[in-house]
Each structure stands twice: as C-alpha cells, then as structure tokens.
Amino acid sequence: MPIASERDVIRSELRWGLITAATVGVIFIAILSAAFAWQMNPPSNVEFIDPKTLHLSDEFTEANLGTQVQGDAIAIRMIASQFAFLPRCVVAPRGRPVTLRLASPDVIHGILVTGTNVNTMVVPGYISQVHTTFTKTGDLLMPCHEFCGMGHSQMWATVRVVEPEAFKADAQGKVACAQP
Amino acid sequence: MAEHPPSDQTPAGAPAEQAAVDRHWRRLALAAVGVAVAVGGLLGFVIIPAGQREHSHLSMDAAMRRAAGLEAGSPAHPQPPAAINSLPVSQVSWDPAIMQRPAAGNTARGAELAGQVCAACHGETGLSVTSAIPSLAGQTSYAIYKQLHDFRTGARVQPDMTAVAQSLAVGDLASIAAYYAAASQQYAALGMRDLSGETEIVRVAWEGDTRRRIPACMSCHTNGVGGPIETPALLGQNREYMAAQLNAYASGARKNDVYGRMRDISRRLTPHEREQLARYFQGTL
C-alpha cells in the first residue's frame, strides 16, 4: 500500500493549511469590509457611570429616558434594571442613524433587537452604546438576554420603528410611544 | 504495540542537528505569533480607526484613542450631545456608606422615637391594627429608611407621614429604621403567614405572567433574590395598605419607585388582581 513519504505528508498538510487560511481570510475580509464600508464595530464604548447613583445622574434620570432628538442626532436612552426596561417602549425612525445608550443600576443585563444587529451587554459601571439604523418599520422585541435574576424571563422592551414622517418630536425634542 | 524506536541522542539526531531543528522551529513559531499579533494590532488599533474616522470627523489621534478604549465612543461615529437635566424621583441612593446608616442606626433612640412618634398609628409593637396603615415590625431597614427619606423630601406624598418625616432629623430616620427592623422582630409581624388564594393569583405571585411582562412578585420580594435594595417584605403586611399602594402606583399618584418598576407592574395588573394579591400576601396567622 503506497504510504506517502514524510515530505509528502508535510506537503499535503501545508496544502490543506492554505485552504484553511483562505477560508479564514474570507471571513477577515468580510469583517474589514463591514468595518470600513458600514462603520461597523462591536459595541465598545468605554464610558463610566456610577450604577449606585444612576437615577440621580444628569443623563439617566427618569424624565430623561426615551428617544430624544437634538439637531441631527437621535439618542435613545434606556435603563435596564431588575426586571424591566424603562421606558418599556421607545420610538425610532426608519432609515436615520440612532444611538442607543443603556445603563444598569444593579446587575448585568443585555439586549438584542430582533431582526437587527443591535446587541450589547449592559454592565453596571458603564454606559453601553450602540449605533444603528433601523431599516424596517414595525414593533421589534428588545428582550433582556443575559440572566439577571428570577424575573429575567419577563424582561423585554418594544422598539417601535416608524416612518420618518410619523417621527415627530415634542417641544423638548422627545418622542414617545403612542400607547405604552 | 511497540513505542517509537529509541534513539541514542535526541529525537532529531546529533545535538548539533537538534539545535538546528530547534532553531528553525523556534523562528517559525515566533514569526507566526509575531505576524498574528502585528496584523491584529495594526488593523485593530490603527488601520480600522483610520478608515472609520472620516465618518466621525475625528482626528487620527482621537480615533486611535477611542479604538484603544482610552476615550469613550466609537472611532466610527460621533458621540451624541449631552442630555438635558431633569429631576430625579427619589434622592435615596445606595452605596456601602449609605447602607451603613440604617444598619448602624441607634436602636435605643429608635425605640424612643417609635414610642413617641410612630406607635400611635403603627401600633405599640409595630403591628398596625388599622388595615390601611402598614405594619413596620420586621420590615427591612432599607425599606423603612427609604420611605421615611422620601416622605421627608417629598418624593413620596402622604399628608400625615410627610409631616412626621419632616419633623425628624436625618439621623433619626436611620435609628427608626434600625429599630423596627431589628428590635421588633420578636413580634414576627411580617413573614409567618399561611398563604392561600385563587390559582391565577398564586401563579402571578410565584411565576409571574410572561405575556404581560409581570415578573413573579417573589422574584423581588424574597429577601435577597432580586430587585432593588429597598424592596419591602410583603408577607403579613396589611391588605388595605398594600392594595392602596398598588393602586397608587398604577395611577401614578405614588412615584418614588425608582425607574418605575412598581408603577409599571401595577398598571398591568387588573384592579381585581391588585386587590387579590394584597389579600394573598396578607395571609392568615
């Protein structure tokens, strides 16, 4: 039975190694393309905030939460805490860039938005930030996806994506869900 | 089955040959590692931020600082402007220093104050005979402290309690909280009860209602399991008082639950459920 010589063995392994490198290279190129063409990065906003005084902070007091329009910038601020998001429902316009900012006053939570690539952990001590543009209208689910205690199963918010014409800010620049 | 044929010298032959083979492998290994680290590092810290900074209008230095985590924000997107200020719903926050206050409260002073100020409504032993007034005996010190503090600042409004709380010094709040939590546990007001109720009510209490996003009451109201530090004990509390609170949360009349946790839940419970849950948690002795 012809058994390859040691050199042949090594050569065949190296050939296979090239195939491996090519596969992996394709994935790399895809990631780099997304990074340059669509400015996609994993959510990595290293910004501190004290979880113990979160509701006393300027940014994350209750009345400040939800969707706020400031000029061209649309920010959606939410709290993730045991065991609900506040606000339970937020509005976003289709086709315009929005920035989600989330914080937790207690334990680790996490969010995803179904049908989108919005996904981030919410770690007490930090403000989590996701930049995205919603492409389809409708009510999307934003569940808490990290175990946060006994009420984890009942913790989710709604992201209501509306047409830009239906996205109207009030005098303070805030936009709320019609029926929460 | 024989193992590999033994060799007299090294696996690679003579020591000089061995050194040559070793050197070759060492160089290959270090080169591979070096290339990987260089490629990963250059791309991650320099090239990607360089390519993304046009979109965020950042200088190269700022983009790299963001990519390294030395500054908040993404290298690819501008940060949103700062938010507008607004008033918090409660001034009470918890950190070890503040949590120490109810724990270290002077229970002798607390007993004195409780007798002078609280017992008239809340009962001699902290067990209130009026169903609309809560029992305090055995309640957690954090819960009592927060409510007293919120009455004092107006975060929570109830004519009698507002007057009482505002007449007390801040240090007294801690003493009263400590007293009721510790000293009157002998009366075991809260905690030892037989519970019974409609099946659906019991289900809401222990399993919650996922469709309506109502977590099980016990997911927070079991001491230590979940929810904010100021979560009060419920078992054995007075029915009328609990029902009134749930209704007050639902209407928004009471809003010192930080981040609206109880307002949220109460609104989604039906009035019948609020009544029945209050009845369930009061239980029977």
Next chain:
Amino acid sequence: MRSLERLTLAHLWTGFVAFAIACLLGVWQMWVRSPLTAPLSTPDRYYQSVTAHGVSMAYLLTTFFVMGFGYYVAETSLARPLPGKRWAWIAYGLGLTGGLIAAIPILLNQATVLYTFYPPLTGSALFYLGLVLVVVASWIWCAQMLVAMAQWKRSHPGQAVPLAMFGTTANAVMWLWTTVGVAVEVLFLILPAAVGLTETIDVGLSRTLFSWTLHAIVYFWLIPAYIAFYTMAPEEAGGRLYSDTMGRLTFVLFLVYSLPVGMHHLFMDPEHSTGFKFLQMTLTVLVAVPTFLTVFTISASMEIAGRLRGGKGLFGWIATLPWERPMVLATGLAFFMLWFGGGGGLINMSFGMNAMVHNTSWVTAHFHLIFGGTVVIMYFAIAYTIWPKLTGWQSPNISLQRLQIWLWAIGMMVMTLPWHWTGLQGQWRRIAAFDYSNPLIASWGPWVIVSLIGGIILAVSALLFVWNLVTLHRSSSPRFAVGEVPYAEAVHPPGRLPASLNGFGLWNVIVAVLMLLAYGYPIAQFFIDPPPQAVVHRLH
C-alpha cells in the same frame, strides 16, 4: 484490580454520574421552556436546575473525566507506574468533596448564579469554595502529569514523548494557565463579596478575569477527545496515524492560542475597546487552525485504514472502515457534528456576525453541539475502549454501545439544529417562560418542541450509556483478556523532532507574551482607571 484501574474508574464514574443527572435536569428545563406545561415551573426551580446542570456538565463531568483519563494515559502510554498515586487519591477526595460542598447551596437555592456566576449576583460562599476545591484537585493532577512526563524524559533521553502523553501534558500546562483567571476572580473578588468582606464589586474586572478562563476551558475539555482522535481512533480502525508531527503541533497550537482569545466572549461588552477585541479576534482565528489540521490528519489516517481494508476510489475507503467498532463510529459522528459546531464557531468569532447571535439560542446550540456532541461522544468512545481493560469484563453486546452512540448523535442534532434557527431569529437565552402569545415567539414554539424531543433522545442515550458501563462490571459478562493499550502508530514515527514538539518551554514563553499583549492592558485598566463598582447582590 490494580490501583490505576481503581483510580481511573473512580474519576470516570464520578464524572459520568454527574453527567447523567445533569442530562435529566436538562430535559426538564427544555420542557419548562416549551409551549407545553411542565411541573414545578417557577423561576427559582428553573434557574436552580440550570445552575446544577451547568456546574455538573462544565465542571464535574469534565474535570473528573480529564483527570481519570489522564492518569490512565500517563501510566499506559509511558509504560511506567504513575508517580505519586497517593497524591492522585488525595486530589480525587478533594475534588469529590468540593463537588458535594458546592452541591449543597445549589440544592438550597442559595447559589442560583448559573455556572458562569456573573457578579454582582453572588451566591453562598460554600458554592464557590466547593468549586475552588475541584480546581485545586485538578492542579494536583496537572503537577502529576508534568512530573510523569519529566521523569520519563529523564529516563529516555533523546526520545520522543509518546503522543498521547504529550497531548495530556499539554492539556495540563494549558489548564494551569487557564485557571488563573477564574481563581483570581473567585479568590479576590467573589469570595470576599460572598462572605461579606466587601459590599461592592468591580463587575468589568470580574467578567474579564472569567473570560480568561472561559474559552481556554473548552479546550481543556476537548483535548482528551483529540487525544483519542490521534492515538486511539486510527488504531481501532486498523490504520496508522497520518502524521505524528501534526498531532504534536495541534496540541501545541491549542496550548498557545486557547488563552489570549477569551475576549471573544466579551465582544458585546462595553468595558473593552474595539482594538483589543480585534486583536483577540485575530488570535481566535489561529485557534481554529488546529481543528482544521486535525480534521485533515485524522481523515487521512482513516483513509489509510479504509484502503488497507480494500477501499478503492476517491471515497470508497469510507465504506470499508470498521464502523461496528464504537471508537470508529464515534469518530465519524464526531466529525460530522464538528462541521456544524465548528462552522458555528467561525461565525461566533467574527464580531460582526457575533452581534447577530450573542446570547441567543445559537450560542446554546453551538456549545451543546461542539462540546456535548463532538467532544462528549468521544468521551463515550474512550470509556467503551478502556473500560474492559479497567474491569476485566468485556461488553456482552457491543451493538448496545453503538446504539447509544447513534442515539447521542441523532439526539444532539435534533436538539441543536432548531436552536441554531431560533437563535438566528432572535430567541434569547436563559428564559424560564416564553410569551407564546406573541406571534414571533409562537413561531419558535414548534422548533422548541423538536429540540425537546432531541433532548429526550439524549437522556435515553445517557441512561443507556450508564447501563452499558454497568454491564462492564458484571461477572456475568464475557471475560476480557487484558492486554496492552494499543495506541496508534504513526506512518512516520517522529524523526527530526524539535525540542519544542517534545516539551513546553518555548510555548510557555509565547503564552506569557501573548497574554501580556492581549490581556495586559485590558486587565490593568481596572487598576489604572478603576470604574465605579456595583453593590454586591447576595442571593441568600
């Protein structure tokens, strides 16, 4: 029965009993999550079960299996008695005690923090102490592997360490590096919080330290399976190992690249920057290489076996392999599952795609398939192969072993494929009760039930596995003529072998450098510029 056999059997039985219990818990958990009504479905019972299931599978089954199999390899592949057997028994006692100590708070619902125990959620100190003991026991095992290999090299100067032992010791070295993260986290952050010495905790630092361990630990679990691929499967198939060098290279690559990549579990976390995430992603790419190498090398080894048995043509050798031998069957099924599990892994490691699947059922599917599937099926095969040598009794009915292996593979595919699908749709993790009145969630319902059926098949397979092992202890079974352990022979026994493929000096240096580069600043940042801490959330 000699003492090695008793030692190995004690470890493996302990691991497999924990495994069987955990399988049954897993089925109940899936029932609770499904649209069907399950008993005792309160959240605390559910999460208690998830904690017990995770701890049993991730810490008990694995550690005891790795240790027991390691002792066995150390003595049989080196053909010399295991040094310090007394220490091995001490380690076993320590590990068993630790497991039992950890089980108590879990049963009392005082440690419902899941096996990943993310603080600020903090359970009873006993829980963590128990797990510390299990890790300490494994460290004793590591020391013994290193000593055994060193002693053998001293008495066989210039010879190549047998591949099975090289892999086992590589695993031990890697494990010592791996456990540093979780040891520091538990000893300095979590235990002080659990006993009340500290009232706040640095959550970002805890997660980062845990991530150090969290990826490398899966290679700790996986390497025994790969040892079986390289040194047992070719032999059972009647062939030769295509390349001994590639085997060594594989183990070395796992040692080096399993560690500086833990941050890919933190891609979605805010406490680390894009730069370090990208660097660790690049290194994660390299940890995919040894698996690619293994697939090629073992397939080539099997091809040798198949052609020796008369297989012709491009694929004819596949049919002529001795599939009736459990080790061969398991290897084939493991590779089949590896395509799916490994492919899923490639997606998880790419942070753009990771955003689609993080904390969804896709992740659950991935690790059940790759670990529960590819790796654990090889644990079964290893058990079936060495058990007769351990007990002296042959299996009365090898077809039951094959049936068990088939049931496991089928059950695993049926359970995990729907999870991949629902995960892509956004089904999120660690949920005790879904709102099936929501149309999107309702569409997942049938898939969840299909998964449950897969889980039931797995539970049946697990019970059959235990039964098959029990029959290997009964004197009513046919007697087994104990012989030498047949480790596979390489086509070309290691010729010009560099020291770096016979020892770990160079690799330890490289690991140290890589960890400094990949984790140095990410950990140091918590001390240079400490974030605000969160209040400890004790669950008892």
